[in-house]
Amino acid sequence: MSTPGLRKTGPVRKKYWTTLSRLANASALSLREEQFFLVLAVFIGLLSGMAVVCFRVGIEAARLWLLGSSLHPTFPRVVWIPVVGGLVVAVLVIHLFPRVRGSGVNQTKSALYIYDGYIASDTVIGKFICSALAIGSGQSLGPEDPSLQIGAGLASAIGRKLKLSRERLRLVAPVGAAAGLAAAFNSPITAVLFVIEEVIGRWSAGILGAVVLSAISSVVVERWFLGDAPLFRIPQYRLSSPAELLGYAALGMVGGMASVGFVKMVAYLRPAAKRLPNWTQYFQPAIAGLIIGLIGTRFPQVMGAGYDYMDQAMHGRFTWQLLVILAVLKIVATGLSFSSGTPGGLFAPTLFIGAMIGGAVGMFEQVYFPHLAIPVGAYALVGMGTLFAGIMRAPMTSVFMILEVSGNYSIILPVIVSNTIAYLISRSVQRVPIFDMLSRQDGLDLPSLEEEREMSVLRVEDAMGPQPPVVLSGFETLEQVRHDIAGQNTQNYLVRLASGNWAMLSRATIDTATADSRVPVATLISDTLPRIHPDFPLDSALREMREHPLLPVVHRADSAHLLGALSLDDIVRAYRSTGNHHG
């Protein structure tokens, strides 16, 4: 690989760079790509963190400029600003940045699975500008998903510049995505889990290390600039009685149904908006903005991301009736904003809806079941995780997100109960998760990571055949073996060697051997077989099949104890019988 930064210059400069290059070449700091990837992950994390800091500042600056400093913008500003903002964003998206539509999560997945890690640089710029304008003008969207895409885009650009291998270039986008999301949420664990769960879909030591490093680097720099105050002021909570879990179960049911309602609304509105004539795309964000602005004249809490109001909901600032109204209006507003093609994310609206629903359920129970001593703030907090589990269908992320945000381990039981119920309800009623649904609406066949998670993992024990009738010891003579295998159809024979290893002799080798027929057949063996065990994943065993058509399946505690044998036919038969394939 050529040294980056070396370019054609005059004689003196060329001599200088040549000297420097020689020194660099001799330096012990030269790294292989895999090692360099980890260093790069830190760099991407730091850079993405700063980009997201600027993005968050940009959103706030846009809001101040467009809507003013009051939390209750005056009429008619609260109505015409989202309209004008929508128009401007539509023009920018249609003419300059067509790839910035959507939240950013599917776009990052597309980069990983379809475009070999490629995210155009103008996408980063466009996402930054358009999302900041959209959210700042009051559209009901969040900054986290765009932050994810900004981080992924930066990482992709850096990876291309450094001429990473194809494999690494594909993986560098999720590394940046984790960095972007971690900075947006101020939560590295949540970001790592979400990227692993929803973008990459697999756990691998190499990629996990890079993702973690980038997320941590990003959060470090984000906290450096914006402080380490959490997004919300979390009220103190302690589970005082197991009976409280029943209340959280009720929250899970309500949250699950609300999740389904939201996803179904997007499922209906988004394709409906796309079916309209093309010229309407200039006005769809503006119409969404108009409706949101009209809602905002009475309920300004619905506009923008709404973090301040989530905080207030957690501290009992609203009546339960108002909380219900805000939840419903936010579902409508977000559905409109997102379906109109306005760039922006779903994370913050999901948390908002969850906080409102959680607070409403908590306050309702507080009124009608006062003896339960319901902590409303805890319900709002758990509600956020509940809706996240029901809408995003990232169960692990939803649990750890609440733990990380609250820093309170005693909330884990209510979170698990509520999230699980919401997840199960959402799964049973809305079979396709929202991100898969969106990608299919866009005509992209991205892998469904939820389906992949739930696919059963085939193991050797599911495919292996019984012990072969003939197992050689290696001490038999060639003559004896030829006699023993005469009349059999088997083509390959396992040999249990004295050392405890295993080998294989093919029938052809036995038949065509020109050695003395009194010599032990062990002399014909050139190498040993890898040992596999019943619990091995079948695809691991398949890798070993390249050079060995038959493998011994042995006991873990006694490698000489043969449990069965595995052939390529066995493997193919096993995969066919389970029907594990993408339809």
Added chain:
Amino acid sequence: MEQVGERCGTCGEVLGKAGEPCRHCGAPSATYHPVTFIVFIVILAAAFGITRVVVTRFEHRQQDLATRWYDRGIAALQQNRPADAIIDFETTLAYERDNRTARLHLAQALIAAGQGREARVHLLNLYDTQPGDATVNLELARLAAASGRVPDAMRWYHGAVYAVWEDDPVRHRADARLEFARFLLDHNDTTQAQAELIAAAGEMPPSVDMQVSLGQLLMRAGEPRRAMNVFQHVLEVKRDDADAVRGAAEASLTQADYVTARRYYAELTRLNPKDDAAAHNTNLLEMVERLDPQARRLSANERDSRVLSAFGIAKDRMQACPALASALDLQTQMAELQRRANAKTLRADSEAVSAIMDFVYRVEQSAATSCSAGALKDEALLVLAQRGRGAK
């Protein structure tokens, strides 16, 4: 978890030493030189500088907005517009979330707007982060008291008294103690109120108003002597403080020091000639002094004369009140005492004095509850009757 070793990016086989091409496909091994890291550092430094400028300007703007909305909120509070103040302080907190003062004012605005429940949430949040904040404790105590949560109120009041007051701690702590004592007296916890008031007396700032309040509360707590000390101390500093004079008069009266009480009521009348109650009390106490058979330095003749005079007043009272006129026991007792009610008997029989005065007091007390208002003399005898039962 899947283990990934160092593999060739082209064919996927395991690589050898760093820098060597792949042994399987011959693809060159990618290596990265130190100059790459220098470029990283330069880019990071530039990005850091840009971000620093952006964030610094942003923070200044946020601070300006927070200050502007805070000032608006203070003005709204002072103009008694709690609804506007709530919006202003909430906006302040949107730009400066850790502004404790703004959050406290928001809580106060919410209380003023009748939204105690929401105020309590903010106050508890402040308490969680700084339990030693006396102002927060006091506001929580007031909320608890208004909601009837007596144990909570007592706990917060204790907190307010013993926590940290940043501004003028002596005055604020004394104020808190007085408010706490008032709360205790309202809930009939006289003993603890006395303890708080005695403690307050020991560290009261030199404020006339506060001293007068202290004296008044001591009176309510059944400590007229201590109250008298406080009022007299105030009057040494400010002779014409009407509240202190009134308090001293009441304290003297409660301790049956009628001479001193009359003097103070007379002073009160002088300070405020329109104070009819003070004038009446002055006249009343003059009558008490004239009728009191236990007054100091009385001769035996004068004492007997007063006893006989009191007996005559009581008889007139009985005759004027139908309820008493029909009371057989009183009539019987009166008839019996009539025989003894003369100067000669009184001089010889000291028990007759007690018997007659007990009868007089009994008549007046019965008449006070059963009959119409009596004359000034009757009222004076009633005062003397209550002397036997301690402070009013």
